[in-house]
Amino acid sequence: MKNRRLRMGMVGGAVGAFIGPVHRMAATLDGEAELVAGAFSSNPAKSRKTGGELMLDPRRTYDSYREMIAKESKLPPGERVDFVSIVTPNASHFDIASAFLKAGFNVVCDKPMTTSLKQAKDLHRLVRKTGKVFALTHNYTGYPMVKQARHMCGKGMLGKINKVVVEYPQGWMAGFITNPGNAIGMWRMDPKIAGGSCCIGDIGIHAENLVRYITGLEVEELCADLSTFVKINKLEDDGNILIHYKGGARGILYASQISAGEENPLSIRVYGTKLGLEWRQEDPNYLHVKDPAGYRTRYSKGNDYLCPEAKGAARLIWGHPDGFIEAFANIYREAYRGIRAEIAGKRMPVCDHPTSLDGVVGLAFIETVLASGRSRSKWTRMKS
Numbered sequence: 001m002k003n004r005r006l007r008m009g010m011v012g013g014a015v016g017a018f019i020g021p022v023h024r025m026a027a028t029l030d031g032e033a034e035l036v037a038g039a040f041s042s043n044p045a046k047s048r049k050t051g052g053e054l055m056l057d058p059r060r061t062y063d064s065y066r067e068m069i070a071k072e073s074k075l076p077p078g079e080r081v082d083f084v085s086i087v088t089p090n091a092s093h094f095d096i097a098s099a100f101l102k103a104g105f106n107v108v109c110d111k112p113m114t115t116s117l118k119q120a121k122d123l124h125r126l127v128r129k130t131g132k133v134f135a136l137t138h139n140y141t142g143y144p145m146v147k148q149a150r151h152m153c154g155k156g157m158l159g160k161i162n163k164v165v166v167e168y169p170q171g172w173m174a175g176f177i178t179n180p181g182n183a184i185g186m187w188r189m190d191p192k193i194a195g196g197s198c199c200i201g202d203i204g205i206h207a208e209n210l211v212r213y214i215t216g217l218e219v220e221e222l223c224a225d226l227s228t229f230v231k232i233n234k235l236e237d238d239g240n241i242l243i244h245y246k247g248g249a250r251g252i253l254y255a256s257q258i259s260a261g262e263e264n265p266l267s268i269r270v271y272g273t274k275l276g277l278e279w280r281q282e283d284p285n286y287l288h289v290k291d292p293a294g295y296r297t298r299y300s301k302g303n304d305y306l307c308p309e310a311k312g313a314a315r316l317i318w319g320h321p322d323g324f325i326e327a328f329a330n331i332y333r334e335a336y337r338g339i340r341a342e343i344a345g346k347r348m349p350v351c352d353h354p355t356s357l358d359g360v361v362g363l364a365f366i367e368t369v370l371a372s373g374r375s376r377s378k379w380t381r382m383k384s
Contacts, residue, residue, distance in 0.1 A: 006033040006336060009072065009081035009105075011065045011096050012088035014041035014050045019110060020087045023137070024054075026328030027085060027108075032336050036060060037081050039068045065096050069103045083108060083133065083339050089193045090201065094119040097134070101126050106133040106339045108332065112205055112366065113359025115195030117383060120363040124356040133342055135335035136354040138209045138362075140266065142330030144301045144313040144322060145287040147352075149214045149270070149277055151307035152289070158272025161215055164243075164251040165269045166207040169259035173230055173237050189233045198235035200226070200369050203266075204255035205362045209354065210268055211253075212361065217245040219365060219382040226373035229258045241369060244379070285321050309352065 008027055013020015020040070027033050037060035040050035044063035051061025062068040072080045083106035086096050094114040097107050101123075113136055114120045127134040140146060152158060187193040188202055195201055211217060222243045226236040237258050243251035256262075266281035278288040287299040299306065302318035315326045334353040341348050364383040372380035 005031065006082045006339060007036045007080070008033045009068065009084040010035060010038040010040065011068070011084060011086050012040065012092075013038070013085075014043075014046045015053060017087070022325065022328060023085050023087050023108075023110070025325050026139075027332045029325065029329040030333055032333065033082075037062070037068065037072060039063065039065045065099065069099055069105075072105075073103050082106060082343060083335075086110060089187045090115050090195050091193045094123055097123055098126055101130045101132050101134070104130070104132070106335075106342060108135045108137065108335055109359075110137050111209075111354075111359070112195070112201050112362055113356065114363060115201075117360070117363040117367050120356075120360045124360050127356040131342070131348075133335055133338040133348075133351075134356045135331060135338075135351075136356065136359050136362075137328060137331050138206060138213070138354040138358065139324070139328040139331055140206055140210050140281065141213045141352075141354060142313060142327035143279075143281075143284050144306070144310045145279055145284060145299065146210070146214060147313050148287050148299055148306050148310035149268075149279055151309060152275075152277065153215050153270065153272075157275060158270060158277065159274030161217065161249050161270060161272045163249060163271040164211050164215060164217065164245075166211050166251070166267070167254045168203045168207045168264075168266045169254065169256045169262040170203065170264060171258065171260045171262040173233070173257040174260035189235055189237075191234055194235065195366075196235070196370055197366050198233065199237050199255050199257050200239050201366050203257070204239055204241075204253065204369065205366060206266065207253050207255055207268075208365045209358060209362060210266070211251065212358075213354075214268065215249075215270055217247070217249055217251070219368070220244045220246045221379045221381050222368060222372055223379050224369045224372035226369070236373070239369065239373075241372075284323065284327075285318075 039062040040047040048061050084100050086093055086109045090112055093109055097109050100107050189198050222241050224241045227238045228236050230237050238256040241253040269278045276290040285301040289297045300318055302314045313330050315322050331353045334351040337349050338351045368380055368383045
């Protein structure tokens with residue numbers, strides 16, 4: 001069913017936000033959806049200003065998400081939004097997503113899904129009960145060469161996986177940006193808004209999700225060393241984690257927001273008994289594959305020898321980079337397959353996007369890391 005564009009609503013993402021515009025660009029990149037409604041801020045005046053700048057009908061720019069649900073629900077099926085994107089700070093994700101699901105709307109939600117494992121489990125159960133589409137935007141899974149890495153691991157081309165090293169260092173907090181209007185958002189350091197974690201909840205969770213997406217490995221236990229180097233920060237800004245995966249593989253996860261000079265060099269190295277591979281987010285077109293004899297093969301995005309998922313995720317031919325927005329757009333494109341099926345009353349297809357189950361695993365990881373960081377024990381079992 002592709003006889004019309006999907007109607008998109010948004011909660012959060014007002015003027016000056018970082019992630020809201022990213023979602024709007026990604027959601028509309030393929031021309032499959034258009035933004036028609038939103039409650040862009042808890043400040044009604046700011047929400048209305050944002051709606052005006054986005055040239056929306058003033059009648060569909062709402063003062064709150066509750067008003068949005070109430071009024072959109074009263075519109076005929078041919079006018080109301082088909083799905084809503086939630087791009088608010090972490091602490092509000094659970095309430096907003098739950099309310100829209102209960103009202104019969106499909107949901108795309110920024111990560112982390114909630115601020116507690118209990119909430120995550122409750123939301124996952126609600127998604128299953130309602131039968132609605134729920135997509136979680138772990139956007140790095142949308143890169144073509146990440147999908148190629150997943151294909152190679154899944155087909156056993158690396159042999160038995162023995163070790164994984166994943167790194168996500170940033171440096172923005174080294175100088176501690178104090179401007180309250182900056183796009184990064186100081187709310188990430190406020191436990192009332194961000195939840196119990198800053199660094200791990202913001203970027204460490206991306207690193208964990210990337211490992212699980214590519215390799216399929218599940219954490220069995222971990223040993224976490226968390227630090228707060230910026231003394232006025234109430235949450236951790238650096239984390240170093242040793243991981244034991246089920247099946248015997250070992251891992252190292254390093255996430256940091258005080259690594260001076262770093263931008264967003266998320267990277268992953270996977271070592272098997274036959275091959276190793278490496279992917280770097282700041283050079284996303286290429287997947288480097290290594291063998292024990294020292295030979296190296298560079299797989300590049302956009303070529304015919306790649307797996308169907310990698311080829312399908314590439315927007316441009318080889319030599320032209322697909323980036324952050326395109327990876328986000330791939331998440332939306334897959335979610336749209338499910339949303340169109342849901343609208344048409346058809347059986348839900350298997351879609352390649354993170355789900356509420358990924359959200360549950362992510363919160364289990366965060367809470368296990370925090371528990372390990374507080375513990376004097378060497379190893380902490382993964383929560384379930």
